[in-house]
Amino acid sequence: MKVIAVTGTPGTGKTTIAKRMAKEKGCKYLDVTKLVKENKIYDSYDRKKKAYDVDVKKLNKFLIKMILAEKAEKTKCLVIDSHLSHYLPARYVDLCIVAKTDLKKLKKRLEKRGYSAAKVRENMDAEIFDVCLNEAKEEGHRIKIIKN
Template structure:
């Protein structure tokens, strides 16, 4: 079983994935780290300081791990594109994402692009199959993990619970001005 933990950078995917994986002894694949470490990309986008993923190579890498593991967690903002059996879409207040990404040293353009992606529900809109959306804003990681366990156990599906568009509309028009 492939469980995707997806969402905009800064929503808490890696923290949640690690706690969930450790709690149940599930193998967690950090997509960003795997792509870098195993050269699963076609090129590096210097302007955005990111890698262009070779999805065929990444899929083969994941399949090798699946031969040994019954359940895996795919941690990354593109994990929902990797044919998961169940997708958890983490969401977070754009202001918090902005603070987190700035602390990580993201360039202003990349911060803005990710805030806009969060406001527009990009990861949620791209997800297919069984989807469960969670707003992580102001929540404890153990509480979020408990909700994920409950959702998976009961095959719950939920989406459309977060709408940042009205409150953060100005972020969507920043590049136009």
């Protein structure tokens, strides 16, 4: 089974890319945001940030279990949509796609979502410093960057 992790700063188009790839390649699509909520894979809800503080260790454990279960089910391929998907150990992932967006465009997208100025800044900084890309490299993933 092929496992594709789609990561990137919020708003860079992960869901758009992941859903398109799943459709094109006939892969199963995993919505990690939904899984986190449904299975309470978080420590708390950060009201100021309006986001869940995800327990990455717990998330990895959960996702690895899912990957192994899908493998056993003979699923052809799996696309994992999450800005935390690159934290999965490289041995479980065949390809890590990092979504990237032009800074001007990303800022517009984030503002359009009604994010606070602080949240927009935080995400812009993450994109400027290529946090997801660098962390994915650190993890030893095979990487493909998709700009959109």
